[in-house]
Amino acid sequence: MEVINTQVAIIGSGPSGLLLGQLLAKQGISNVIIERSSAVHVLSRIRAGILEQGFVDLIREAGCNARMDAEGHTHDGFQISVNGKGTRIDLKALTNGKVVTCYGQTEITRDLMDARQAACLPTYYNAPVSEITDANSAAPSVYFEQDGRQYEVNCDFIAGCDGFHGISRPTIPNHIRKEYERVYPFGWLGLLSDTPPVDDELIYCKHPRGFALASQRSATRSRYYLQVPLTDKVEEWSDERFWDELKKRLPEDASQRLQTGPSIEKSIAPLRSFVCEPMQYGRLFLVGDAAHIVPPTGAKGLNLAASDVATLYQVLTRVYKHDDMGCIEQYSEICLRRVWHGERFSWWMTNMLHDFGELNVDNTDGAIFNKLMGSELDYFLNTPAGKVTIAEQYVGLPYESLKD
Known part of the structure; x- marks a missing residue:
């Protein structure tokens, strides 16, 4: 078995894992x-592309912003x-100048991959992790296999950026880990x-x-979405059927402007709200989808992962630059405060904007639920305070700093 020694083992090479790795390398970690x-395969994932300013700032700090600045759309x-x-929700006017940037997650991932490769930082692809040991000790280890060879990574800390189905979250013992979940009765095509x-x-x-x-x-x-029943299959939706249905749901002026064409990719994604508490077990930290998932309605999934990265980056920098081991206990508490705000906003936007029919929602009769959501929309779209509330959460709440 080949042994690798490093300070931080990062499981998962999505944008959160790659961004964390780049930021740490800039600090000599x-x-x-x-x-x-x-x-x-990582680059083939078609995901979100609306970035809060905090995420944009992290990409710039990592030195991976050239294409984003040139091609991203504010x-x-x-x-x-x-x-x-x-x-129209005027983000800039309602939040004293804050905006969001449109730049696809695939492009962010590509930029981070290129930067990591250029810096000759070690990355192992096609390398499933089989075990995490001693996470609650001063000397955790990660075991993986690549091309038939076995590897043992000895490290100080582990960042679990390996998504909902990864090995990191189940490593936290059942008696410590509590999970919250709501599954929605429809998907996005x-x-x-x-x-x-x-x-x-x-x-x-x-x-x-x-x-x-x-x-x-x-x-x-362009990227377009339609609410569809979970029983629908992608094969049932020809391009022509998709475009016809989209035109019916768009405002008339937008429908008339819509330019259609062959699809590059089509898929149906289920919607869920999910949170794992705590997001830390000893020297193991959960990041992004490993700890939380939101319905995409509020554009918060990728941005919540970025805020996790920002907090973990603060923690590990303080550990190695200032020898402050006590600060690691702040990670889960800080992250979860922002996570729950993002979960609530995404849940709220999903409830207000989707058609639940006569389904029973949150133990509430479907008919009265739909009436209540209609009232929500009327208030928040037609009052100054309501618009500010939507705008402030859409551009993203401020990142929280570690306590001294």
Whole structure:
């Protein structure tokens, strides 16, 4: 068995693992990334692309911002359409200048991969982790296999950036770990196409036929979503059927502008709200989807992972630069405060904008639930205070610093 010694072992090479690795390397903190899939597979994941300013700042601090700054599109606002009537949420005006940036997660991942490779930082792909040992000690280890060879990574800390199905979260003993989950009774059918976006900003649509979202990845690439039953299959949705249904749910002016074309990718994603507490066990830290998942309605999934990275980066920098081991106990508490805010906002946006029909929701009769959500939308879209509330949460709450 080959032995690898490093300060931080990072499991998972998605954007959170790669970003953490790059930031730590900038501070001279050695790290190894272990990824169960191939690099090609990691880059094939079609995910979100709306970045809060905190995430943008982290990418810049990591020195991986050249393409993002050149190709990313700043959004000053977005639109919420209710039965064809649109209301613009002016993010910049309502939050004293804060905005979000549109730049695809795939492109972020590619930029971080390229930077890691250029810096010759060790990364193991096609390397499933079989075991994490002694996480609650001063000398944890990670075991993995690559090309038939066995490896043991001896480290000071482990960052579990390996997603919902990874090995990191189950490593926390059952009697310590508590999980909260809500599964939604519908999914999002997403279509990616090389067509110009229907609008410069995102359009969230509440419609009697179901929710829709007009999003984008660049000036020439669009991403659209439709609320569909969980029983639907991708094969049942031809491109023509998708475009026809999207036109019915978009506001009329947007529907008339919509440019259609062949899909590059189509998939149906289930929606869930999920949180694991705590996010830390000894020297093992959970980051991103390993600890929490949100429905995508509020654009918080990738951004919550980034805020986890920001907190863990603070913790590990203080440990190695100031020999402050006590600060590691702050990680879970700080992260979970922001996580629950993001979970609540995503749950709230999902409840307000989707059609639940007559389904029983949160032990509430479906009919009265839909009426209550209609009242929510009326208040928040038609009062100054309501619009500020949406805008402040959409651009992202401030990152929290460690206590001295």
